[in-house]
Amino acid sequence: MGKIEWAMWANEQALASGLILLTGGIVGVAGQFRNWQFAAYGIAAGIFICLLEYPRGCKAKGNGVQRPGQYCLTVCVKAFGPLTRNYYIRALLHAALCVPGAFILCTVLGCVCLAIASIIYLLAAVRGEQWLPILPRAEPREKPGESIKEPPQNPPPRPPAEMRRKRAEDMEGAAYTNPMPVMPNEY
């Protein structure tokens, strides 16, 4: 277990906040609440945050549990380079995104959750963590050596024919003995 990677928890919290912001926004727009434009913003921001936070990064040890179907988004998020790798920028981004949610009630919960996610990301950034993508590693398959494809050129080494010939005086020694006891199959 050892050191805690705050970014993992911040990621879960941010994803949840995105969903809550999205839900609150849908309620606000569908109910045509006063100042529903903020709710519409909530929908857009919620979708953006979900897309950004869905691909889970890998842990410091290099392994990571992928969310189902996250490969496409991993590639997209990775394409932004340092903007998405650095957690200070993410903390700032989430802090900025949460502000307009504070104006109407539907998105207030999403706003507060996102603010908490931003704080945890800040903590992760201070501890030097980074978002690294989980990419499938091509395992180098162990190829057998080239010489295995060709048949052997020489016979295996043996003593000279003189010694190998069976001798009439030594019938016992010339008989073939099994190295292991041979038994019929029991099953």
Added chain:
Amino acid sequence: MYCIRHEPLSVIIKIKAFLNIVIEFYYFFLQCCGRSLRKPLDKNITFHKCVAYMIALMTAVHTIAHLLNLEWFNNSRDGEYDILSTTLSALGDSANETFLNPIRSTTTTPTYVAFTTIAGLTGVIITLALILIITSSMEVIRRSYFEVFWYTHHLFIVFFAGLVFHGAGRIVRHLETTDPPHNTSFCKDQPLNWGNIPECPIPQFEGGFPQTWMWVLGPMILYICERVLRFIRYMQPVMYRKIVMRPSSVLELQLVKNGFKMEVGQYVFLNCPEVSQLEWHPFTLTSAPEEDFFSVHIRSMGDWTGNLINMLEKLPEGSQGPKMAVDGPFGTASEDVFDYEVSMLIGCGIGVTPFASILKSIWYKFKESNPKLRTRKIYFYWLCRETHAFEWFADLLQVLEKEMTEREMRHFLTYNLYLTGWDSSHAAHVMVHFDKDTDVITGLKQKTHYGRPNWDKEFEQICNENPSSTVGTFLCGPENLAKELERKCVEYSDVDPRKTRFYFNKENF
């Protein structure tokens, strides 16, 4: 008719909260109730998760319902709807009137109302606590950063406290009966005449009595009792009888505690304040109830276990270890094991640990000719990838083997070790030493097998050797193996009660 119909949702949340706390005191119940009641309570974590999902779902529905109704209350107060609605909302402005619409001001926003009412403020706070609990309980966080999960989970105190006070503002109102009564079906069409005609006096409203505390109070008290019990147990002294360092960083602790009674297959929680003040970790008991001490085998798997093992390694010989607190024992006792004439015990990997307790207990009962023991033959299967960290179990089997040989009871226990993680170097090693009397891996007289057992062959052999017995099969291992064994038990059980019959026991150790 004039109120929002959200009581059903509140009741559902209250019931879920009640059930949630009910399962929190399963430990308490596990000690004193009968075994048949304890068995369903062993699925407590699964139940806890189901209840948690329901609470989350109901909270979402409840919150959305409130978002809608706060907005509508506010609009109604501002006179944006029909005359009936406006009249109802205006009730309470004059003297001798009680209000219906909890929003009294015409110049406010739903957000302001949410944060200035008890219900609104507690609602936001406890929903936030619930969200934090849920995000820190995701499997990724739980498996890798247990402390974050454990300490954040204690926000449930905030959750339940807020839940109890959530209704204190009594903003959900219902119609009071007045004298003369207010005839709603007649009066709804002429709101401007209320107070002027006899059928329609000004309607009076009162707030609903808060009821959440009635649901959660009982379970909360039981949970507090459980935590108090744990604290009392923490204060009880535990003496170290023996501290043994086993191979592969496995620590055996033999402890003695006054009044500690255990049964086979149970587990305890250990807390060592020197290592960590607040953490309690579960360990399966590896000693038999017949012994005058209890023991656990602790493997170095993480921070807590690693630190404990380091600390105890540095201790001088024969001295007492650091203060250790023991809570328990918990879990269902696997007493069924003793009831069968022939027992088939299968332990996979770490699942072999409770069998240490079971095998020792069977051996003690056999030596004392305990009438409770009906077993006369045991087939033990130990499946693991490698014996690393289980050498102590192999030692136990060796001791049992020696004792049985001395009593000429070699056929009482048949054990088969299956190493599922073998490779070519293993195979080569075995080939070279195959003609030795004892096994190269375990030093036992019965040889190690490689790969997985052929269950058909095993079941057939047991049938042939025990033609007229009931065989109990006990497994501590993965689910798919459980399904396979259950099928085989059915397949090889004879309909004829005089012949061999297999009973599969799905025990949760």
